[in-house]
Amino acid sequence: MHIKRIHMELVAATLTAGIGLLAATGSLDLGVGWESSGPQPGYFPFYVGLIVLLASVASAAQTLFALRRHGEKRREIFLEAEQVRRLASFFLPMAVFVVVAIQLGLYVGSALYLFYVSWRQGKYHPLAAVSLGLGFAMALYLIFEIVFQIPLHKGPLENMFGVY
CATH class of the missing domain: 1.10.287 (Helix Hairpins)
Incomplete structure (x- = not known):
């Protein structure tokens, strides 16, 4: 193709x-x-x-x-076909991230996106990829919610944890 x-x-x-x-x-x-x-x-x-x-x-x-x-x-x-595959391997996870971030919130979307790309594309060990995703989500929370006091979209997590 x-x-x-x-x-x-x-x-x-x-x-x-x-x-x-x-x-x-x-x-x-x-x-x-x-x-x-x-x-x-x-x-x-x-x-x-x-x-x-x-x-x-x-x-x-x-x-x-x-x-x-x-x-x-x-x-x-x-x-060429190889270039299309490489672009799709970058674009499709990003598109899924947007949908997940809208549905489940930026923290969950960021954690899942970073886990996936670091595991599949970065060839990280799955445990390291999970740590990276969760660490980034926690850093986002600390920086935006605590330090700058700017609430980010949390999706259903807001209702589940009674946030805001």
């Missing part, structure tokens, strides 16, 4: 077009016109979103026109 450059260019153009569209439509609720005191709150985000959307469409069109003009040259390989 390999990913071609043209596909990545079109994916990037599609993603940025989605961001631009989201910004433009989201700002409609705030108002995009002018009032007697100046622009409404959604004025600038709306037009920035439109600019991003138009630039994305232009980028996709440029990619497709270049494909027609240069043919096979535009079909060069962007990522």
Whole structure:
């Protein structure tokens, strides 16, 4: 499996077009016109979103026109199979961390993420990996909750331990 450059260019153009569209439509609720005191709150985000959307469409069109003009040259390989596997081994644990941190809190998510990457990718002994994950979670708690008094998201742990 390999990913071609043209596909990545079109994916990037599609993603940025989605961001631009989201910004433009989201700002409609705030108002995009002018009032007697100046622009409404959604004025600038709306037009920035439109600019991003138009630039994305232009980028996709440029990619497709270049494909027609240069043919096979535009079909060069962007990522080989081994590179895709290496990126996935980095990205997938990070994506799982985000989901776990949202559901179970930053402390649990951080401990599990550090345990996994140090054990699987860092080749640490499982006991050392567990120690690293738990130690980091405790350090986070001490630094943010105790020293700076900034509560971090704890998920169901808040209710279970009656915190805050």
